[in-house]
Amino acid sequence: MNALSLNNLCKTYNNGFEALRGIDLAVSEGDFFALLGPNGAGKSTAIGIVTSLVNKTSGTVEVFGHDLDRDPEAVKACIGLVPQEFNFNQWEPVGEIVVNQAGYYGIPRGEAWRRAEESLRRLDLWDKRTEMAMKLSGGMKRRLMIARALVHNPKLLILDEPTAGVDIEIRRSMWSFMTDLNRQGTTIILTTHYLEEAESLCRNIAIINQGRIVEHSRMDRLLHALHAETFLLNVKEMPARLPELEGCTMQRLDDNTLEVEVNRDLGINGLFEALSRNGMEVVSMRNKQNRLEQIFIRMMDANRRSA
Amino acid sequence: MKQLSRTSRYRTAFQTILTKEILRFGRIWKQTVLPPVITTTLYYIIFGNLIGQRIGEMDGFAYIDFIVPGLILMAVITSSYSNVVSSFFSSKYQHHVEELLISPVPNWIILAGYVGGGVARGVAVGIAVTLVSLFFTDLSIHHYGWTLVVFVLTSILFALGGFINAIYANSFDDISIVPTFVLTPLTYLGGVFYSIRMLPEFWQQVSLVNPVLYMVNAFRYGLLGTSDIHIGLALVIILLFIIGLTAFSLNLLKRGVGIKN
Numbered sequence: 001m002n003a004l005s006l007n008n009l010c011k012t013y014n015n016g017f018e019a020l021r022g023i024d025l026a027v028s029e030g031d032f033f034a035l036l037g038p039n040g041a042g043k044s045t046a047i048g049i050v051t052s053l054v055n056k057t058s059g060t061v062e063v064f065g066h067d068l069d070r071d072p073e074a075v076k077a078c079i080g081l082v083p084q085e086f087n088f089n090q091w092e093p094v095g096e097i098v099v100n101q102a103g104y105y106g107i108p109r110g111e112a113w114r115r116a117e118e119s120l121r122r123l124d125l126w127d128k129r130t131e132m133a134m135k136l137s138g139g140m141k142r143r144l145m146i147a148r149a150l151v152h153n154p155k156l157l158i159l160d161e162p163t164a165g166v167d168i169e170i171r172r173s174m175w176s177f178m179t180d181l182n183r184q185g186t187t188i189i190l191t192t193h194y195l196e197e198a199e200s201l202c203r204n205i206a207i208i209n210q211g212r213i214v215e216h217s218r219m220d221r222l223l224h225a226l227h228a229e230t231f232l233l234n235v236k237e238m239p240a241r242l243p244e245l246e247g248c249t250m251q252r253l254d255d256n257t258l259e260v261e262v263n264r265d266l267g268i269n270g271l272f273e274a275l276s277r278n279g280m281e282v283v284s285m286r287n288k289q290n291r292l293e294q295i296f297i298r299m300m301d302a303n304r305r306s307a
Numbered sequence: 308m309k310q311l312s313r314t315s316r317y318r319t320a321f322q323t324i325l326t327k328e329i330l331r332f333g334r335i336w337k338q339t340v341l342p343p344v345i346t347t348t349l350y351y352i353i354f355g356n357l358i359g360q361r362i363g364e365m366d367g368f369a370y371i372d373f374i375v376p377g378l379i380l381m382a383v384i385t386s387s388y389s390n391v392v393s394s395f396f397s398s399k400y401q402h403h404v405e406e407l408l409i410s411p412v413p414n415w416i417i418l419a420g421y422v423g424g425g426v427a428r429g430v431a432v433g434i435a436v437t438l439v440s441l442f443f444t445d446l447s448i449h450h451y452g453w454t455l456v457v458f459v460l461t462s463i464l465f466a467l468g469g470f471i472n473a474i475y476a477n478s479f480d481d482i483s484i485v486p487t488f489v490l491t492p493l494t495y496l497g498g499v500f501y502s503i504r505m506l507p508e509f510w511q512q513v514s515l516v517n518p519v520l521y522m523v524n525a526f527r528y529g530l531l532g533t534s535d536i537h538i539g540l541a542l543v544i545i546l547l548f549i550i551g552l553t554a555f556s557l558n559l560l561k562r563g564v565g566i567k568n
Binding site: 051052053054055072073074076077079081083085086087088089090092096100101103104105106107108109148 | 315316319322324326327330401402403405406407408409410411412413562563567
């Protein structure tokens with residue numbers, strides 16, 4: 001069964017702006033799905049429609065087989081949302097925010113507190129339960145929104161830029177948390193501007209641009225389509241003249257750094273062998289760009305040119 | 308956890324909104340309950356005691372006894388209205404109304420919860436100003452049931468008004484326009500301080516289009532047993548307003564006016 005199916009979903013705002021121009025999308029149950037796109041592409045509108053925050057113009061939305069028009073309550077009961085912007089009452093205590101959210105889903109107060117405790121403990125916020133939300137740090141506020149979204153055990157969790165503005169340590173702990181959650185069976189849809197986040201976490205991906213889906217495939221298949229990758233190599237000794245190697249192009253950046261674009265046919269082993277034959281020793285290497293980022297930028301460029 | 312019945316889910320959701328609203332105005336009681344008590348006390352002192360003694364009787368009652376019902380109801384009206392308008396607008400402004408919109412809570416429960424919160428504050432303030440009035444007058448209640456019904460219905464009506472105002476409001480200025488330019492004049496001209504029988508015939512007729520007049524008189528009947536208008540008509544008018552405003556509010560919620568997109 002699909003966790004989410006969008007069919008020919010359209011949204012035109014009152015000012016005439018067409019945010020979505022007939023989107024078809026399917027997310028399988030149990031998937032960790034990336035929904036990517038530049039700012040203003042239509043991601044937030046699509047999420048807004050699925051979560052009942054935005055009225056659609058036409059098309060259908062189904063969540064675990066429930067139609068949004070026919071059975072909105074069943075659809076809402078399946079979804080947990082972590083929005084991009086903080087959207088809780090800043091003057092309410094942390095515990096109350098989570099308990100109230102549970103109450104809106106019909107969970108009685110005693111059970112709601114039990115779940116809130118579980119949820120807040122998992123996100124290291126239980127000690128803050130009596131504090132006003134406004135006193136939390138940015139990272140804590142993000143975690144509070146995750147705790148709130150999980151309190152009714154949603155089958156589908158939608159995370160809209162969940163790690164925006166949090167430091168790398170918290171981001172990594174959130175990645176691990178999301179992975180665990182997905183392993184336990186929760187379907188996750190993630191939108192993010194950190195493409196390495198999408199690449200490392202998600203199994204399937206859709207890219208949306210100007211209100212249309214421009215790519216919808218498995219992550220590994222999409223990355224496989226990348227014909228060349230660019231690396232930065234730190235070499236022990238830079239030769240006076242760079243060798244010409246088949247299957248790659250090289251550019252000297254400084255006395256020790258080379259930028260090398262390697263074709264998939266040559267591969268990393270082939271590159272090292274060729275450099276070795278030419279007497280070059282590589283001390284360290286790193287990707288110049290994240291692979292998904294390369295694909296994403298090329299896709300957006302192609303889209304802009306064709307527009 | 309076992310599957311919850313729809314009725315049980317709705318009841319819990321309603322209780323959650325109501326409790327949240329009560330805790331909200333309870334936490335800031337110095338801003339929500341105390342000011343109308345102080346204002347009404349000043350009315351009792353100045354208009355009731357100081358000026359009232361010179362005015363003498365009105366409709367066969369000491370002037371302070373005559374104005375007490377209107378003053379209590381005026382505090383109830385203002386409190387019910389401002390509780391809902393400020394709370395719902397603030398939930399829009401801070402976007403936490405989204406917590407409700409994404410949840411499986413039907414619109415009528417959202418409306419009932421907020422209106423319930425407005426009524427709760429109206430009741431809290433109403434009880435407080437009634438207790439204060441006991442320092443100035445020997446309050447006797449002519450008809451308990453009638454008093455309670457008018458008290459609650461008026462509170463519901465103005466809580467609904469506050470909800471609609473909050474839906475349309477785009478800024479904090481917008482939530483004070485209606486209370487300042489509509490609610491206050493209607494209340495002051497609604498027979499709180501005088502009997503409309505004192506007015507010339509023409510102004511008596513004009514006064515009859517003011518809905519607050521019916522509420523003030525219906526409440527005064529409950530407390531004192533006297534009214535300028537037919538109390539049955541007052542009840543019908545209050546109920547018609549409540550039905551109309553409820554239908555209008557639900558329609559706004561259904562279309563997502565001011566809260567979606």
